[in-house]
Amino acid sequence: MSTTRQLQVLQSGVEPCCPPLTERPFTAVEAERAAAMFKALGDPVRLRLFTAVASHENGEACVCDISDVGVSQPTVSHHLKKLKEAGLLTSERRGTWVFYRVEPSVLAAMSHLFAIPAT
Amino acid sequence: MSTTRQLQVLQSGVEPCCPPLTERPFTAVEAERAAAMFKALGDPVRLRLFTAVASHENGEACVCDISDVGVSQPTVSHHLKKLKEAGLLTSERRGTWVFYRVEPSVLAAMSHLFAIPAT
DSSP: OOHHHHHHHHHTTOOOSSOOTTTSOOOHHHHHHHHHHHHHHSSHHHHHHHHHHHTSGGGEEEGGGSOOSSSOHHHHHHHHHHHHHTTSOEEEEETTEEEEEOOHHHHHHHHHHTOOOOO | OOHHHHHHHHHTTOOOSSOOTTTSOOOHHHHHHHHHHHHHHSSHHHHHHHHHHHTSGGGEEEGGGSOOSSSOHHHHHHHHHHHHHTTSOEEEEETTEEEEEOOHHHHHHHHHHTOOOOO
């Protein structure tokens, strides 16, 4: 992603938790916030669910779309809840289904963490 | 980071484990590999140590440089070992000290995961 595009996304509403990892040592508060997001992605099943939502049409999916990861439906729901609590997914009920979505601003904030300083 | 710069870094030797998170659902193998890296960063103390190394002069630091995170030296060493095992840090002994370093290719591979598709 270009720096320009990244800035556009960042300016569209997200408040990044932290500077790039290479900029300076994180404070305890910054480390708590960023580590919570990494921890949420640090489980293979959760990561498969996250990529299933993120890559689904229009960046959103209901549980019915993404349950093909070899675990039970309650386990899927449990992991989706954890991803929501970490701020990585949002959800919205429509009729009988809950739809999950990855906000582009979240990806931009995460991408910002891995920005490499210009050489 | 621009796409050009990212590709240059990627082409300089790293083999990214996985496609961007938004490209398609990860396979079980891809999820295992990427989740291990996220899990390693999913601890506040480890993340503080990682940013301390990553932001230190020339992208490398010895334990003596980065022990200011309020935990004991053995705990620091334990966390640095975990970061090494996850492939996020490399180390090299010089005299009495072990120096830790973050390879730019690792940051590029992680950044690649959060690339947002062009709109």
